[in-house]
Amino acid sequence: VSPDVLSRFQLMEQYAAAAYCPENNNSPGTQLSCHVGNCPRVDAADTTTALEFEKYVTRTVQFVVVLFTPGTDTTGFIAIDRTNRLIVVAFRGTASLLGWIIDFRFNRVPTTICDGCDAHQGFWDSWLSVRDGIFSTVKNAVAANPGFSVVCTGHSLGGAIASLAAADLRNAGYNATLVLPKIQGHSEDLAVAFYCPNKVCSILSVRPVLLTLR
Numbered sequence: 001v002s003p004d005v006l007s008r009f010q011l012m013e014q015y016a017a018a019a020y021c022p023e024n025n026n027s028p029g030t031q032l033s034c035h036v037g038n039c040p041r042v043d044a045a046d047t048t049t050a051l052e053f054e055k056y057v058t059r060t061v062q063f064v065v066v067l068f069t070p071g072t073d074t075t076g077f078i079a080i081d082r083t084n085r086l087i088v089v090a091f092r093g094t095a096s097l098l099g100w101i102i103d104f105r106f107n108r109v110p111t112t113i114c115d116g117c118d119a120h121q122g123f124w125d126s127w128l129s130v131r132d133g134i135f136s137t138v139k140n141a142v143a144a145n146p147g148f149s150v151v152c153t154g155h156s157l158g159g160a161i162a163s164l165a166a167a168d169l170r171n172a173g174y175n176a177t178l179v180l181p182k183i184q185g186h187s188e189d190l191a192v193a194f195y196c197p198n199k200v201c202s203i204l205s206v207r208p209v210l211l212t213l214r
Contacts, residue, residue: 011084012179014039019076019092025054032079044085051137052077053130063101063135072129074161078137085148087141089134089165089176093156113167120160127164134165140173150176 018024018039024032032039032047076091102143108118138150150169154162159180166178 007184009179009181012088012151012153012157013181014042015079015088015090015151016093016153016158016181018042019053019090019154019158022054024049024077025052025075025092028052028077032077044213045081047079047081047083049077049079050087050141053133063082072126073127074130076130076158078134078141080141080145080148082145085143085145087138087148089138089150089152089169091152091154091158091161091165093154093158111164113164113171119164123157123160123164126157126161127168131168132164135169135172138169142174150174151179152176153179153181155181 014034018032018034021034021036023030023035025118028049028051030049032042032045032049034043050192053109074091076089079088079090080086081088107121110123111119111124113115113119142148142150152162152166153159162180163178166176167178
């Protein structure tokens with residue numbers, strides 16, 4: 001692994017960790033911060049959140065939208081990183097009882113990501129609960145920041161949601177890269193790495209498999 005690639009992974013690991021900090025999920029238009037001190041590069045970067053979301057509520061700088069998709073605990077942010085020229089879509093991992101319940105919704109459901117593709121219901125429902133807000137924000141962020149790269153990341157449950165987000169964003173024409181420090185998955189047939197060739201990065205010995213072909 002080259003030093004540059006390793007450095008990017010380390011940065012994305014810190015972005016995934018930053019999604020666990022409550023101050024990054026409820027105050028859009030602010031700089032990211034990590035009160036526990038485990039995200040020094042994120043703290044040091046020139047960032048502004050364009051969107052923050054937790055459970056059913058999506059917050060942008062302009063307004064608050066209540067999402068009518070009950071039963072999810074999807075939490076995270078979209079940040080504009082002017083230091084590293086990134087638009088980062090980050091999802092928090094399991095951090096609540098509801099999150100664990102979502103993890104155990106193992107049954108497969110059809111998706112719109114590719115023909116004949118199913119996904120873990122908990123992960124898919126979690127992504128759908130914030131999909132519209134994320135698509136709208138990414139569209140505006142890309143237009144306002146030409147040349148910035150779109151990156152999706154997350155840890156554990158957040159990594160699973162990030163995988164679906166990256167695939168859906170690429171379907172919509174965005175050159176989204178998926179960088180996962182660690183994910184969890186409960187299927188075994190079709191890797192997202194196969195679906196998004198050359199745009200998924202992993203240096204861990206994991207099986208990032210979230211979609212199955214019917």
